[in-house]
Amino acid sequence: xxxxxxxxxxxxxxxxxxxxxxxxxxxxxxxxxxxxxxxxxxxxxxxxxxxxxxxxxxxxxxxxxxxxxxxxxxxxxxxxxxxxxxxxxxxxxxxxxxxxxxxxxxxxxxxxxxxxxxxxxxxxxxxxxxxxxx
Amino acid sequence: xxxxxxxxxxxxxxxxxxxxxxxxxxxxxxxxxxxxxxxxxxxxxxxxxxxxxxxxxxxxxxxxxxxxxxxxxxxxxxxxxxxxxxxxxxxxxxxxxxxxxxxxxxxxxxxxxxxxxxxxxxxxxxxxxxxxxx
Amino acid sequence: xxxxxxxxxxxxxxxxxxxxxxxxxxxxxxxxxxxxxxxxxxxxxxxxxxxxxxxxxxxxxxxxxxxxxxxxxxxxxxxxxxxxxxxxxxxxxxxxxxxxxxxxxxxxxxxxxxxxxxxxxxxxxxxxxxxxxx
Amino acid sequence: xxxxxxxxxxxxxxxxxxxxxxxxxxxxxxxxxxxxxxxxxxxxxxxxxxxxxxxxxxxxxxxxxxxxxxxxxxxxxxxxxxxxxxxxxxxxxxxxxxxxxxxxxxxxxxxxxxxxxxxxxxxxxxxxxxxxxx
Numbered sequence: 001x002x003x004x005x006x007x008x009x010x011x012x013x014x015x016x017x018x019x020x021x022x023x024x025x026x027x028x029x030x031x032x033x034x035x036x037x038x039x040x041x042x043x044x045x046x047x048x049x050x051x052x053x054x055x056x057x058x059x060x061x062x063x064x065x066x067x068x069x070x071x072x073x074x075x076x077x078x079x080x081x082x083x084x085x086x087x088x089x090x091x092x093x094x095x096x097x098x099x100x101x102x103x104x105x106x107x108x109x110x111x112x113x114x115x116x117x118x119x120x121x122x123x124x125x126x127x128x129x130x131x132x133x134x
Numbered sequence: 135x136x137x138x139x140x141x142x143x144x145x146x147x148x149x150x151x152x153x154x155x156x157x158x159x160x161x162x163x164x165x166x167x168x169x170x171x172x173x174x175x176x177x178x179x180x181x182x183x184x185x186x187x188x189x190x191x192x193x194x195x196x197x198x199x200x201x202x203x204x205x206x207x208x209x210x211x212x213x214x215x216x217x218x219x220x221x222x223x224x225x226x227x228x229x230x231x232x233x234x235x236x237x238x239x240x241x242x243x244x245x246x247x248x249x250x251x252x253x254x255x256x257x258x259x260x261x262x263x264x265x266x267x268x
Numbered sequence: 269x270x271x272x273x274x275x276x277x278x279x280x281x282x283x284x285x286x287x288x289x290x291x292x293x294x295x296x297x298x299x300x301x302x303x304x305x306x307x308x309x310x311x312x313x314x315x316x317x318x319x320x321x322x323x324x325x326x327x328x329x330x331x332x333x334x335x336x337x338x339x340x341x342x343x344x345x346x347x348x349x350x351x352x353x354x355x356x357x358x359x360x361x362x363x364x365x366x367x368x369x370x371x372x373x374x375x376x377x378x379x380x381x382x383x384x385x386x387x388x389x390x391x392x393x394x395x396x397x398x399x400x401x402x
Numbered sequence: 403x404x405x406x407x408x409x410x411x412x413x414x415x416x417x418x419x420x421x422x423x424x425x426x427x428x429x430x431x432x433x434x435x436x437x438x439x440x441x442x443x444x445x446x447x448x449x450x451x452x453x454x455x456x457x458x459x460x461x462x463x464x465x466x467x468x469x470x471x472x473x474x475x476x477x478x479x480x481x482x483x484x485x486x487x488x489x490x491x492x493x494x495x496x497x498x499x500x501x502x503x504x505x506x507x508x509x510x511x512x513x514x515x516x517x518x519x520x521x522x523x524x525x526x527x528x529x530x531x532x533x534x535x536x
Contacts, residue, residue: 004178036182040174044138048170048437049465049473052489060485075484085485093484117483168436169316197317205317215385216343216361217328217353221320272446304450308442312406316438 002032003100003108007131008039011100011110015127019043024115026123027054030100031109035062038108050113056090057097057124058111063088065106068097069121096120098128107131136166137234137242141265142173145234145244149261153177158249160257161188164234165243169196172242184247190224191231191258192245197222199240202231203255230254232262241265270300271368271376275399276307279368279378283395287311292383294391295322298368299377303330306376318381324358325365325392326379331356333374336365337389364388366396375399404434405502405510409533410441413502413512417529421445426517428525429456432502433511437464440510452515458492459499459526460513465490467508470499471523498522500530509533 003011008030019026025046030039042051057068064071072093075085085091095117100108112124137145142164153160159180164173176185191202198205206227209219219225229251234242246258271279276298287294293314298307310319325336332339340361343353353359363385368376380392405413410432421428427448432441444453459470466473474495477487487493497519502510514526 005175008175036176037174037185038176040171041139041142042170042172047466049462049490049493051171053486056485056489072482072484076482077479086488090488091485092489094482094486166436168434168438170436194317198315211345214340214344214362216340217324217359218321218362220354220358221324221360222317225317273443276443304444305442305453306444308439309407309410310438310440319439 001102001105001107003030003038005038007102008108010130011127012039012041014130015110015112015123016041016043018123018126019114022115022119022122024119024123026112026114026120027051028127029055029058029111031058031062031111033062033106033108035059043114046114053092053113054096054111056092056111057113058109059088060091060093061097061099061111062109063091065099067095067099068092068111069095096124098124100128101132104132135236135239135241137164137172139172141236142242144264145261146173146175148264149244149246149257150175150177152257152260153248156249156253156256158253158257160246160248160254161185162261163188163192163245165192165196165245167196167240167242169193177248180248187226187247188230188245190226190245191247192243194225194227195231195233195245196243197225199233201229201233202226202245203229230258232258234262235266238266269370269373269375271298271306273306276376278398279395280307280309282398283378283380283391284309284311286391286394287382290383290387290390292387292391294380294382294388295319296395297323297326297379299326299330299379301330301374301376303327311382314382321360321381322364322379324360324379325381326377327356328359328361329365329367329379330377331359333367335363335367336360336379337363364392366392368396369400372400403504403507403509405432405440407440409504410510412532413529414441414443416532417512417514417525418443418445420525420528421516424517424521424524426521426525428514428516428522429453430529431456431460431513433460433464433513435464435508435510437461445516448516455494455515456498456513458494458513459515460511462493462495463499463501463513464511465493467501469497469501470494470513471497498526500526502530503534506534
């Protein structure tokens with residue numbers, strides 16, 4: 001199953017609400033399972049530099065069907081995966097990119113950037129789980 | 135003045151409503167006056183190839199502070215502006231990219247792609263004028 | 269001989285003065301004979317889309333050691349130079365890119381964009397000839 | 403508020419004066435708050451390789467609204483932000499990129515490259531603070 005626009009908007013909204021709650025100006029990117037952009041919002045005063053990071057966190061997650069943080073394990077210097085980081089137009093391997101689940105199935109990906117890494121992860125998590133809760 | 139997220143969402147919504155009314159699956163892109171993405175939605179079943187077109191219509195409008203269609207006048211073969219079309223990572227000079235007005239001032243840009251050119255223009259117009267009507 | 273910074277600033281100033289006189293908000297680019305940027309100014313309210321065009325006009329002139337307009341003769345559809353326009357990261361073949369002369373020798377290149385083509389040419393000419401007049 | 407051309411030229415001049423004083427051949431880049439080039443000068447004998455560095459230092463500063471050096475803190479290997487450095491077409495995280503202040507508000511960004519890092523920083527600082535001193 002593939003995330004639709006109505007679901008994407010719900011995910012964006014949950015992420016935005018969490019970002020406001022944490023006082024973070026976030027960039028919020030939603031991708032389908034093919035890695036194509038489905039929805040995007042740049043909150044007021046969010047860093048311009050975080051747009052690309054948000055999209056690439058979601059993209060990185062989509063490329064390996066896991067969190068961007070998990071992909072980061074393979075990008076660490078000690079992993080010896082020389083050159084992997086620069087593949088796919090640049091992977092981003094730290095927290096804030098997550099699969100979006102529905103009935104425990106991956107239907108899309110969310111990428112968040114704008115706050116501290118731990119905040120980005122909380123915001124992404126809020127969005128990623130909203131469709132999976134019933 | 136610069137479009138904010140709340141206004142961007144209103145513009146997207148008006149465009150989406152018009153697209154639904156016209157039975158078009160559109161890509162909807164909102165840019166600020168500097169040409170940076172502020173909000174984006176890809177409606178279900180919209181062409182993947184129209185994402186880049188929607189964004190580049192809005193970008194082209196932002197680069198010359200007019201409609202993408204007006205820029206197209208300078209891109210016609212008989213204009214003799216050899217190579218202009220390929221500047222700025224590729225201009226897109228047909229209808230569907232418009233300035234977003236508020237109190238008759240440009241605060242951002244909208245780009246639409248997915249339907250016939252005349253439909254894209256109607257959808258873009260619906261979005262571009264919603265903040266200017268009161 | 270190669271244009272130096274002091275000379276580049278004189279060229280920019282003459283171009284700026286002419287642009288103000290013509291009421292054009294211009295982008296002004298100065299390149300050395302190797303095609304590398306030496307000086308640049310974006311006048312207030314100049315089109316963002318004209319930055320790339322100004323630089324590429326100067327670049328195009330530098331690549332063939334003549335005016336961008338002359339290069340345009342080889343880019344016309346009827347010239348049959350298939351693909352030439354997209355070489356060198358994109359040539360721009362209309363007026364506004366000129367060699368900068370000193371003692372009738374080419375020491376650099378100027379590119380102007382922001383007004384009508386005929387205005388851009390006047391502005392570029394003002395800059396291109398200032399070092400050649402004594 | 404957004405830096406204008408007259409202010410940009412003052413910033414460039416102060417940076418140039420400081421560079422001459424330090425005997426550094428610098429590249430000097432001024433960007434507006436959206437990250438678009440406003441003014442540029444390459445001093446005679448400045449390294450060609452420093453042009454891109456100067457512009458990217460200013461760009462990096464603009465993307466995160468702080469100094470390029472501060473952004474560098476997030477790019478250190480031990481920060482674990484795998485791949486962040488390659489986002490946004492390449493961040494540059496060492497000293498020489500600074501916000502330009504006026505009445506303590508950010509109105510643009512300056513990037514300097516050509517000398518030792520400590521020299522680049524002094525030159526950038528001279529430019530960044532000139533409009534904030536009265």
